[in-house]
Amino acid sequence: MKTSADQPETATAAIEFARVSHTYNGSGFPTIRDISLRVEPGERLGILGPNGAGKTTLVRVALGLLVPSSGSVTVFGRAPAEARAARWIGYVPQRSVAELAFPLSVQQVVAMPTGVGMKPWKRPGVRAQEAVSRALALTGCGGFADLPIGRVSGGQLQRAMIARALAAEPRLLVLDEPTIGIDATGQQQFAKMLSLVQEELGVTVVIVTHDLRTIAAGCDRVACLHGSLHAHVSPEGLTPAVLAEVFRHEVEGIFGSVHIDAHTAAECDDPTHDHGHAPTDGCGGEGGIRADD
Amino acid sequence: MRTIDYLFGSPEMASLFWPAVVVGVLVALLCAVLSPLVVLKRMSFIGQGVSHAAFGGVGLAMALGLGAGSAGDWQVVAVVGLSCVAAALGIAVLNDRQGVNADTAIGIVLVTAMAAGFLLIEHAAGVMRARGETPGFGIESVLFGSMLGVRWGDVALAAAVVVGELGVLWWWRRRLVFWAFDEVGAASGGIGTAGVRTMLLVLLALAVVVTMRLAGVVLVTAFLVLPGATALRCSTKLWRVVGLSAVQGVVGVVLGLVVSFELDWQPGPAIVLSQVGIYAGVCAAGAVKRRGAVE
Structure with missing residues (x-):
């Protein structure tokens, strides 16, 4: 380091x-x-x-x-x-800030930043998808990526939020x-x-x-x-x-x-x-x- | 069946009732797409504040002598629309810049609009009666909606607003979802959160304007709350929730209009009770399913 x-x-x-x-x-x-x-x-x-x-x-x-x-x-x-x-800048706020009742999977939450700034008719490209996969793997979120965000534990949620920040490659x-x-x-x-x-x-x-x-x-x-x-x-x-x-x-x-x-x-x-x-x-x-x- | 008679019996009857059906389906679709966001962002009370601002807008339009007392007139619609947008932005400004709690800000706007609207409508009706004219509609129809007052002009307006709003929602969908899920995270991710929220408030205000003719200002919130609340009980996948919400909204309106035709009820209460019935049915089905799973 x-x-x-x-x-x-x-x-x-x-x-x-x-x-x-x-x-x-x-x-x-x-x-x-x-x-x-x-x-x-x-x-x-x-x-x-x-x-x-x-x-x-x-x-x-x-x-x-x-x-x-x-x-x-x-x-x-x-x-x-x-x-x-x-x-x-990737920012991970305190967990209480997010609306956890949202019907989103962990993977969808992690992928959120990759769609910002993208043309509405385009889908995230290969690089964006790789960034999401890498972020999920590095933070150990791969095992629960398909779970609804509201159903993961406190520690898992924290890792998902860090993965989301990393997916934007800050x-x-x-x-x-x-x-x-x-x-x-x-x-x-x-x-x-x-x-x-x-x-x-x-x-x-x-x-x-x-x-x-x-x-x-x-x-x-x-x-x-x-x-x-x-x-x-x-x-x-x-x-x-x-x-x-x-x-x-x-x-x-x-x-x-x-x-x-x-x-x-x-x-x-x-x-x-x-x-x-x-x-x-x-x-x-x-x-x-x-x-x- | 009265429904068949009203809609297919004669061209005169059909031209009287079809506009209400078409407007009902269009606004139900729009409100139902907005509904999951309203529910998840806990904005239902904002919808209530904005819809009551429409009451003040109707009063203002009548007091100004616009549209010869008919809310279907474009001038009246413009005044009501501006009132709703002004109320939405007023709530945002009070909340953001003046440090007023959101509930308090909405409460202030709501009662101000209702009080001013009532006095202005009474005043305008009095002036018209003194001139020997009959007011185009009463306070009751503004509060609880009216089917017979919906015309093809309202259909055109509703179609334009629905197409425009759905287009804006699709264009901004990624930013909206990010913002709605986590405002602070979205702001740090380069999203202008104030702009997104203002845009959503304006979309809500316009949805209220095109819905209130049928549902009335008191009941319009049901269109923005019940479909989303129902759909969220059925799925944990976002786009499926939006789809189910749209289905619930449209089915609720069609069912409500049929009930309204058959029982000669006001359309607003009939539609709202139909939507509540669907919500209650989904809750009951969920409870039965959970009990079955436990056993």
Whole structure:
């Protein structure tokens, strides 16, 4: 997998936020403040934050669905709306957004993006059909592709939604709370599936979540968000001090089955270590955050 | 049978009733194709708001003295159509830009149209009576529909709207289905979701305009809800659902008109009760089938 270290400094960023702030109409304060963040092509970045931290706002800005109040965003060097129109962005929303009563099979849902922009009298071509088949296979949806979308399990639905995003052959895949309601085993399977997808397609992945285990399972780097960017580190650099700052009063509730190595925690409590806004390589060390096997 | 007498007895009778039959089948087909989307997107209450806007439109047309009191007149149809489209767009604007809850926005539009429509119709009828003229139709026929008022001009209008709308639906089918299934996903996939929704609202408004003459503004929602609700109980495949919905809509209208002829009922209530009967029959058949499967 490509990581930031593999990319030349001059390479076009998959996403580049430059001092981005956004304030909703009628709100007296910005939901996100002064965010500067660069996501490298081929990287898997986790954006971690509690509810109300501005994660969805950040995603909507990256998708071009919201215009930032200040600052600028580019996706592979283009304005987000242009990138979206070019179908460079595959977005997987939280599952509650879709109308699951729709009489559609999993395969029909996955094939949806291939028909957009096509002349009404034309049928999807061979390349589009191959993209759908590949997306179904990579995400492990082949076994239930003919089932109605409303009758698959939560984990299967999540995979189908990712397959749908991949069927459009995007360069960037944005996943909003992808493992909500999925158990620890399912999360490990999910991380393996993402690794396979990135290996095969070279797609850049951004995962937005409040679940630490999702971040721990395979992200190259993690950006901690609570209005502003509190830290930008490797998953191993997520120390109790960093998490306490991000989650404030929610620290106890978020640990779940994640272990934090006391040695790494002590090492990273050093205030000079990885608490800035600029990208770093993380705290390093052998401990930090890891998901239970 | 009165049905045979009315439709085939004499040329005079046939010219009186055939337009209603043809319009009924055409609008049933159109509404039934829209119906699964309306049901799945939970837009039935929007249909109700838009159809009641037609009542206000009729009142406005009468108050303006258009069509000499006849809703079949093109001027009246234009005013009613514009009222429905304005109501649909008003609901969308209130909901999207003013942050008003959809139910509240629809409720505001619905009661405003009904109150204004009632006062305007009463006012226009009073003016006509003072001049010694008889109003072309009463409030009851606007609310619950009328068969005798449907003319060949209405057939031409209904045919044009149905062909046009079915063409637009076919052209936009992939975007519509994507949007209806997942608005956020569709937006991120490069679909202009506001445009798709506005288009659907306008299509609904025009469908209401051509349906209300027969069914009345109160009952037109049944045309947009019952066929889709019935078909969704029968299949889990989208295009089969659309086909079954069309069949249910057309069968419901034909059955309802026959009942209306035979029992001398208003066509709107007869058609709606026929459609409800089919829906209830399908529900009952499904329950029997499930019980059989369990045993």
